[in-house]
Amino acid sequence: MRRIKKFTLAFFLVVLLLCGTLWGLIRTTGGLHFLIKNIVYWAPGLSIQNIEGKSNDLTLKGIQYQMPGFEVKVKEIHLALHFFCQTSLKFCIDDFTLNDLDMVIETQKLPSTEKVSDQPFTDLRIPYPLFLKNLRLTNLNVTIDDTHISLAHFRTQADWQGRTLSLISPQLSGLLVSLPKALEKLQAPALIHPAKSNDQTSSTEATTPLTNSSFKKNIHQDLLDFFAQPLLPALPDFHFPLNIQIKKLTAEQLRIVGDTDIVIHSLQLEAKSDNQHLQLDKLKVSLPFGSFSAHGEATFADQWPIALKIDSLIKIPPLLKEEKIQFNLTGELQKQLKFTADFSGSISAQLNATTTLSKSGLPLTMTLISSQLQWPLKGDPEYKINNLQLQLNGRATDYALSLTGKMKSADLPPAEFSLDGKGNLQQFHIILLRLKLLQGQADLLGMIDWSKAISWNSVLTLKGIDTKKQWPEWPAQFNGKISTRGSIDGERWQLQIPDVLLEGEVQNKPFKVSGSLKGDRAGQWKISSFNMAFGNNKLNIKGDLTHQWSLDVNIDAPKLQDGLPGVAGQLKGALKLRGDLTKPQLEAHFIANQLKWKNFSIHQIKLDANLHSLDHIKGQLVLQVEKLKQSDFMLHHLMLNAKGTEKQHQLALQLKSEPLSGNFALKGDFNRQKQIWDLKLNKTDIRTLSWNWHLNHPTGIKYFHHAQKVTIQPHCWENIQAKLCLPDMIEATKSAGQLRMQLNRFDLAMLKPFLSSGTAIFGNITGDAQMKWTAEDHLPTAQLSLVGHDVKIRQNIEDNPLNIVFNNLKLGVQLSHHQAQINTLISLKNNGQMQGDLKISDLQGKRTLSGKIDIDQISLEPINTVLDKNETITGVLNSHLDMSGNSKNPLLYGDISLNHFAINGSWMPVNMASPSHLLINFKGTKSTLKGVIATEKSQINLLGNANWDHIDDWRANISAKGDQIRVTFPPIVKLDISPDILFEARPKLLTLKGLIEVPWARIKAEKIPPNVVDVSSYKVMLNDQLQPIIPQKTAIPINTHLNIQIGKDVELDAFGLKAQLQGTLKVQQDQYGMGLQGQINTSSGSFHAYGQDLLVKKGHLIFSGPTKPFLNIEAIRNPENITPGYTAGIRVTGNASAPKIEIFSDPVLSQQEALSYLLRGQAIDQSSGTDSSLMTSMLINIGILQTGNLIGEIGGAFGISRLTLDTQGVGNDSQVVVSGYLNKNLQLKYGVDIFDSLATLTLRYQLMPRLYLEAISGIGQALDLLYQFGF
Structure with missing residues (x-):
């Protein structure tokens, strides 16, 4: 017992010592670095380039780990540990940041692992609370086999206590998931050829494609097996091992790429799980075609109850404007589920469905109701369905279907339809499909079966059909019955129509169709009898097309208008077909007169044919067409005559039409034994309105059937002014061919009919072309060379000729090895030249471009010949451009320059005294502009740039700056301007903005120039058809924001007013028109009115929107020339379009007295008639x-x-x-x-x-x- 106590005490001391040592290593910088380095040492495949900081500010750089099937690289990891939070007893991590992660996993190369226990993991908890203050991941790239995942940014806070993990305000952006496409998965194994083995035969059979019938049988059996079991097996209770709470997750720019491309603009999520319960509080998703939001809950125990509601808004312009759909899913997964969908918007419908996924056969009850459906979904409907009701009851293996509704269309008659049917996995029975239309009804009964092959059997009955109300121009009433049966099995098919009978009236003429027929894919047709009668028009077809042909067709239609609306004329003829497929015999005789249909008409057409094929084919065909007209095309006469035998036959064609006429004659000989057709083309000419071409000599043509080869002898097509030859024999086979052409001469005067009246072209063109092709190459090999001789272009501009004379004019085109090359050279006489070379590679793929365009010293002086005597233009154009990129994204590099540029003339507002220059530099899809326009006093500096990275969103900007540029509009205006303006161009908007200063100006006008007088609003312009011309709107709207600053030295002398002007104007133009804002003032000057030079006392022109200002002007008589103590003058107020002019005086006098002071400077002497006569004389003088x-x-x-x-x-x-x-x-x-x-x-x-x-x-x-x- 004592030993056990000692051992236990020693064990705890060792554990405590190890923990203390580990704690000390982590808490110190050196210890932490020592610990990490030893981990790297003992972990194979792990490396870390740099370690910085300590535990509360640790940075690891250049981390890499590699093992079979797994590789990961991390550019940087930052970790900040704060072992205990200050406010709570939690283990805290202040920051964990991971930048630039690249991970590659190849599952096939991963080492095998021990089998994982099948027991579910139901409890995951942490022994000590953990709080992560900042988790940030940037630029992550993970590849797992063929699946690629990339993430631009992720950031969140996390709180983990026990078995509850809370994610606080997660933010995610730039997520891309690239999945392998299903087609690539299916094709990948086929690219691997297995090694030959003994069981190669069996594997080959296994991969042999199934026939259509066996495929259907397998599918049918698979469906039976599929629905024999419940779609959803019994579900066990499920426990979340970890309770997760997601609070306010936001995500942007998410994309999943695979068989379908899914793009999510933004996403918001709030959800939580608790043991066996999942609650979705909020889900909002924004997609390119709309948005949806959802909330609900589910319990993963017992019967697995679920409740989910989804509100969606779908926009698919121009197909669908705005559709709101509300989905509801309630019930229990283990028992019964109820699904509803409510459509409102362009589509109005309600869908209700109930199913039990846990039962075999998939029990299903579904109802679809819609008050109105239309197509297209947006705009005016072409088709409309009202009161649609669909009911489906039963199981997938045995169901009943009912459908009713009403249909309307602009082109079809309104109809009511109803369908009752029942079906299973093998067939569908149409109990009754009824259409009520055209005052009658059509009933269809039948059956469709797809268990072995697609087969059908149906009977269509028509009762009381009357078209008079729907199509008054083609009234018809008929009844009838049509029976059909048939089948389709792969490429094989057969069709039987045992009974057709339609009777009635068409355009008040008797109408009847009757007959029966059957046929199949092998071309075996049997027509017992087929008769059609429209009034007096009759058609009869009878016979067989089996092993022996015996078919007769007779038509007698003296009045086609009786049965076919819009058609007129007569047709009569007969056709007899005998023999068999190898030895056919044909006799045909048809004649038609006065055929008309819409804008198409034929005066007469005849066809006579007689063909017999026994040992040798012989026969004759004559086709004659007279006066065929369609719109602007007119065929006066066509005669085709072919006759003879295999050994000797001939064909002649005569054609006379506008604009093409000609004769064509051909003789031939067919050698059946050698299978060679020998032809000779002669007496051939082609005439147009301007050109006449003829064949220079008879030309032989041979066709070798066994070799599949055609040869054409050398020949030429000649014209008085041109000659086109094929100097070598043309050989063309199924696998290869070649062709050479020579243009010996082509007088460019032949192009005169296609040129405008003021344009003439002279000279000749010669050339050579060659082309070869083979079956292996998708594109032929070709060369083309054209050379101009003494080429001259004359263009008359206002009776002044502009002559352009070419020294050299060459064009070369080469096509070979899937690439094309184009070379051009244009050299002008006594001027410069332009040379271009363009190469297009990979013509069937990317179409890569390379080449150059050079312009060398092209002078603008030849234009002076069309200018007036005192007008000149000078300048030299140079360019060197390199092309690259591809046809969809061409790139330009280089520059275009215009040097020593000057234009002088009476119509030029500025005098370009010294030469100017412009330079445009191209860099890919961008360009810059630099230029100087030198004028008499100063210069205008131009700067600009353009960008067409996206051709649909191109951009161009040009700025102009100058200081005191002298602008003259003789004889009225002289002014100096200092512009600082910017012009911006976009695909849908042009913008002009900036500042224009006018420090000096002299404006003198005695009358209004005609070009500034507005056209009367009552004037209406008419076109050639005397219809009003609708003014065209500007293709691209223009916005203008200009400030005009009028300086202190601006003088005006116009219409009797002499004054100095000063002020500021703002010019604005938008979609509502042009407007002016600002005020122009004059504080001094004189105004000549009523025969007097009046002094301007006050002058204001006020602009507020419209271009016509408000006036406020006062002018008085010179105080030195008026009775002391009196003031008289005129006052002009109101809008400039209708000003108000009044005479005033101080002190206030009568109008007669005030006018006397204004005109004479003194009062009227009532006692003297002289003053009265003088006043009368002055008034007349004023008029x-x-x-x-x-x-x-x-x-x-x-x-x-x-x-x-x-x-x-x-x-x-x-x-x-x-x-x-x-x-x-x-x-x-x-x-x-x-x-x-x-x-x-x-x-x-x-x-x-x-x-x-x-x-x-x-x-x-x-x-x-x-x-x-x-x-």
């Missing part, structure tokens, strides 16, 4: 000033130059005078006194620059000689 420009335009219309309307004289001697020049030296004047209406006519002729001869006729006549003195 004349307002109409001066209009009078000048009227004079120009009548050939009178400088026609003016003016006043002369003062007071009672005032006159209104019209004057103009009949020629350069002769002036005519006509004046009328204002107060006494006396007229005066004056003619003045200029004899010398200062000497005039004047004749006056009025109250008196005078002839004066005038000399003008200058001081």
Whole structure:
């Protein structure tokens, strides 16, 4: 006993010593490092590159472990232990971070392990509470055989007490699970060829594909075996070994790739398990095609009760707009389950189902009810089903089905349908399928059996069918009966129609179809009799197509319109078929007149054929077509005549149509013994509206049947301006062939019909082409070479010719070894050249691109020939571009430059005094732009970039900056601008934004230019058909955000206003139109109105949205020219489109007095008639000033130059005078006194620059000689 006590005490002392030693090693930096290094030493395959820190801040780097079938690499692990939490007695881990894990598991290479006990593990608990403050995993990659899992980020807190583990606010993103595809799994074993062995034969038989019949039998037996047992066997009670609580889990960007691609945008989860109970508090999932949420609970004991509710929202544009589906699953897995689904949205339906998975045969009761279904699901329906009811009762092995509903369609008549049937795993009986439509009904009874082969037997009965209401243009009433039976077994099939009888009226004409027939896949047909009659139109078919053919077809249709709506004409003919498949005999005679159908018509068509095949084939075929027309195509005449025997036969074709006509003649000889067909093509020509081609000599064609080979002798196709030859014999077999073509000449003037009226092309093209092909190669080997000679293009632009003359013009194409190469060379006379080389590899795969495009010293000066006398353009274009990538994602590298660039002309707003340059640099799917536009005073700096990584989301940006750029719009505007603007382009939006400063400007205008006058809103533009032209909308919307800053040196002299302007404007344009925001002010200036130069006292132009501003302008008479103490002026207010003008004075006077002060500077003298006459004269003078420009335009219309309307004289001697020049030296004047209406006519002729001869006729006549003195 004493020894036992000593031994026990010693054991506890040793354990305590070991624990203390381990604790000391962990708590000290050196000890911890020593412990980890020894673990690495004693663990084969484990290595750690670097160890840093101590237990509360430990970092391990470069961790690697390897064993057979298992390899793991970890870039970094960080661990922070805090052995006891400060607030509770828990073992705490402040941080566990794992970065960059790569794990590969190959299960076949893993060492075998001992068999695991079958006893379930029901209890997992921790002896001491553990709290993990921060668990973070980043960039994890795990590969298990063919399954790959990657995780970008995971983070959570965890609290583990006893057998309860709580995950607090887990966050997960970037999870990708790649599963092997099912097809790859099935094909993988077939790629492994087993070694030959004694049982090779049996294995071969085992892998032999099953026939269709045996396959059906196996499937049928498998279904019987499958449903003979319960789908869900008895379930034992299940205990969760660990209770898990998940609190607010969020996940983003989850994807599972396999046979189907599943993408989850986001996921939220709250759930917990407790022993045998699982509770789902919240599940929300967002998918590309919608979203769903769920909650429920389940108990894994007793009868396994379950309750689950799912609410889903499905969007599949454009098929499905928005569909809400609510699922409910309740009941017990071991007993009865109830499932309901409620559809609301585009689909409105309710589904209720009850089943017992624990019973054999799968008992099932299902009801589907829908008030309305339609197709397509979105938009206007093409098909609609109302009041749909479906009931299914029984088991999968023995069930009854009932279906009712109503169907509507735009193209089909409305119908009510009902179906009663019953079935099992072998067959389905249609007790009655009834369609109520077209004022009658159609009943179908029958059976479908698939136990051995697919076979059927059915009887269709039609009663009271009347189409008059549905299709008034084709009224028909008929009754009838059709019986069918048949079967399909793999590629074999047979069909029997023992009885067909349809009787009634069509378009008030008797209608009857009767007969019976049967046939099979072997082509054995027996037609006892088949008769069809539409009014006077009759068709009869009778005979056999078995080992011996005996078939007669007769048709007599004098009025096709009696039975076929929209068809008109007459058809009559007969066909006799005798002999057998090896020695057929055919006689056919058909004639049709005045055939019409929609926009297709034939005046007449005849067919006569007689073919006999005994020892030798002989016969004759004549086909004649007259006046065939369809839409814009017109065939005037076609005659095909083939006649002769095997040894000697000929074929002739005459064709006359628009746009193609021609003659074709062929003679032939067939050697049956050698199986060689020898043909000769002669008298062949082809004519089009522009070109005529003919064969230069008869050409031989041979077909060798045994060798499966065709040969064509050398020949040429000639035209007055072209010649295309095949200089070598063409040989083509089933496995190979070759072809060579030469273009000896091709005058480019032949292209004139296809060019615009102002374009002409001259010169010749020669070329050579070769092509070879074999059965082994998917693509042929080919070469093409084209060379231009003296090629010239002339383009007339506003009667000015632009000539482009080519020194060299070459095109080469090569196709070989699954790659294509294209070479081009364009060299301009007295100018530069462009050369391009493109190579496309792997034509049937990735289509990889490589090549270059070079432009060398191409000058823009030839364009000057189409410009006006004082307009010039200069510049030199160079480029070097390299191409790579593939056809779906082409890449460009290199640059395009335009140097010494300048444009000068009256239409240019800036004067490009010195040469400018532009440079575009390409880097793959990106490019940059740098450029300088040099002007007279300064320069504009251009910067830009573009990106087309995603062709559907391309981007381009261009910025322009400058300082005091002189812009001129003669003779009205001169201004200096300092732009700082940015232009952005996207596939669906263009944006212009930035700042434009105007420090200096001179604006002078006497009248509004015609191009800035708005077109009347009442003006309607019409097209050639005199229909209103609908204005086209901008393809891409434009957004504008520009700030315009008007500086202190901006002067305006327009329409009588002389002033300095200053202010700020904001230009905005969006989908609602263009608008302006801001204000322009003028604090000084003069305004010419009412014949006076008024001083501007106040001037504001206020913009608030619309482009027409609000005006607030006041102008007064010069205080030095008005009675002291008085002020008179005009006030302009309101919108610019309809301004309000009023006269004001200070002090306030009557309008007549205020006008007197405005015009004369003094009051009206009521006692003097002189003031009244003076006022009248001034008012007339004001009116004349307002109409001066209009009078000048009227004079120009009548050939009178400088026609003016003016006043002369003062007071009672005032006159209104019209004057103009009949020629350069002769002036005519006509004046009328204002107060006494006396007229005066004056003619003045200029004899010398200062000497005039004047004749006056009025109250008196005078002839004066005038000399003008200058001081």
